[in-house]
Amino acid sequence: MFLNSFYSTDGNSLLISGLQGSRFAKLICDDFNPIHNHDEKSFCVPGDLLFSIVLQRYGLSEHMTFRFTEMLPSNLPLYLPEDTGKAFQIIDSNKTCYLEVERQGGRTVRENCIESLIRCYVRFSGHNFPHILMPLMQENNVMINPRRPFVIYESMSLSMKNLDFNDLDVHLVDASLNTKGKRGEVLLSFQFLGDHQVSGTGTKKLIVAGLREYEQVAVDQMIATYNSYKRSFSGC
Template sequence: MLLESYYTKYENIVRITAEQASDFAKQQCHDFNPLHDPDNKRFCVPGDLLFALALYEYGVSESMSFTFTNMVGANMGIIFPEADSEHIIITNEQGKSVLEIKKDGNTSHDPVLIESLIKNYVVFSGQNFPTLLMPLMKKHNVMFNPARPLVMYNSMSLEFESLSLNNPLHVELSDAYFEVEPKRADSFLNFDIFDGQKVIGKGIKKLIVAGLKPYDHERISAFSLAYESRRSAF
């Protein structure tokens, strides 16, 4: 199974170590966001790993939305409830919501579809920076603080026309835009899901870019080069 090395489960409680979370971000998503480094004081488990675990647990529905309500720290106990409802709340051991899922329509538990969607979506998702965010920040003349980058996964929604897969699945960006406030920006990444050459689904990913500063091409370019160097070295 694709995820078996990235978490442990005892009875009904899932735990993810900092190293497992960091490995998933780097190995599966090609994501080197410093928030997922084990030694980062603000470390959190990647939202894409929680999303992937949720698909294994609940399948892929024709309409799904995922809202990340609280950060998940290293070794935090997470409970994925047994549920067949349209609204699922995933909590920590203290009962605090960390991920809320709404789903509607038919549901597929086809392991080929689930693994293909996970593999292709998380690689797309891991392109947040610098590939997808750099042009948006430049366009709006803002950027995050390179000394304390804070880019957080807020939510994502999926809509499928078909849950049958006949060809290799892939995900492509269709549109991207920023909504800028004084100290933060909401970034929206629209994407298409293809079965071969046919679009079978669409989605929107929302990110929060916090701690905005005026755009400084030299500083953000240096950060981008260092980021790409980490990715290449890995």
């Protein structure tokens, strides 16, 4: 499958290098957040890569929830369980959990079906900043700290009406930001569209912190810096 170059396995052990995680973020998600640069000290593996690997290995169920409980550094072996029921965890050798998965309903392992959903969703997810988050923050008159941006991918869920599709698109339905002091919770609601019909729905939750009053000049600089990362990417 198209994901195979973005991780390696040895039996039930999963390993993702910094370069593999970085390439997935940029080439598949179109996400140029510097936290996914392989040479960053604070590098973490994109949550959407773990999400994608789970779908490839265990299949797509009608109803699924993914909770990202820890940030995953590069080259840390994870255990992929063999016996999975309606709920399982992706953990390391110290039993630290990085991803919790719940699933219900029918299931498909069709590669083209799973690849289509992965590609459209992670592209949508990778475009959350700045395309969705910045207009949402402007609407709420808040912004993240430009020097120390704090945006955490907490969870996502999906509910499919059917598992018989080949090509999907993602359409944003609603976006909200609830703030409490300097912290906030972003909730994105979206639809999976196939053949101009709704094939499923989903939500994604983000946690933001270090919020301050909105400043257009600072926001413009953040966006310009982000776009400069994208322009300088060589595709390696």
